[in-house]
Amino acid sequence: MPIPAGDHQVTITAVNDPKTVVFDAKVTFKGGSAVTVVAEGQLADKTFAVRIFTDDVSATKGKARVIVIHAIPDAGNVDVVTADFKTVLVDNLPFGSSMTLDVPAGKYDLVVVPHGKKDVVFDLKGSKLDADMIYTLVATGKLTGKDAVKVKLLAYVTLPVPGFLPPPIATMAPTMSATMKATMAGTMAATPKK
């Protein structure tokens, strides 16, 4: 949704309980930008954090754009690779980070694996990526502990908005968490499945 750019005091509370504040900070939203605010982790184990990613919604020039966000707090770094493990599209992405890549439209056989391994976490074989669409994939869940939650990959699809500028390369994802990680934005080459 569009909001006025500028400073906003962002407060997250328990529902119907304004006294239970879990996040309260001044956040500056830049004009001409698109952001995804991700609430991740848990209060119980003190991994809860609000992380702000600046999205690239600029013109895609006939390509498909994929934004991958790693939001599984107790998972290690991950790779996104072709199912034959020959091409690495996203390399060594840590929790709390995102990566953006523009690829030719087409069908892809992709899998998400722990960094450097072949144990498939998410199987995305047959993914069809259309031209001039932006696919934001958010990996969520929790792997360990009594409160483990099955990991899921959420998909959000949006359209590019010409006039909105891409974020600078290698920006940081601001967060109130002490575990701030770099957000990597860049363009990588990939070839659709024939």
Next chain:
Amino acid sequence: MKFKSISLVLTTALVVTFAALSSQGRSLTAAAATVAPTKATTKMATMAATMDAATIAKTTLLRVVHTSPNSPHVDV
């Protein structure tokens, strides 16, 4: 302190609840690896595409995603 649902409140009287926005996220599986944009996102992008440069300079496009595990209940 455990919460079952949370809402985001901005000082400009803008209230965004996670349910409204996170409902756009669809679980992606091998069988359904292709998804289409929702009407809401298409409408927003179409509207944003009509903005002039001056309006764009004063506008941020905001999306909120609630991924906090074990906090599944949200309000709209």
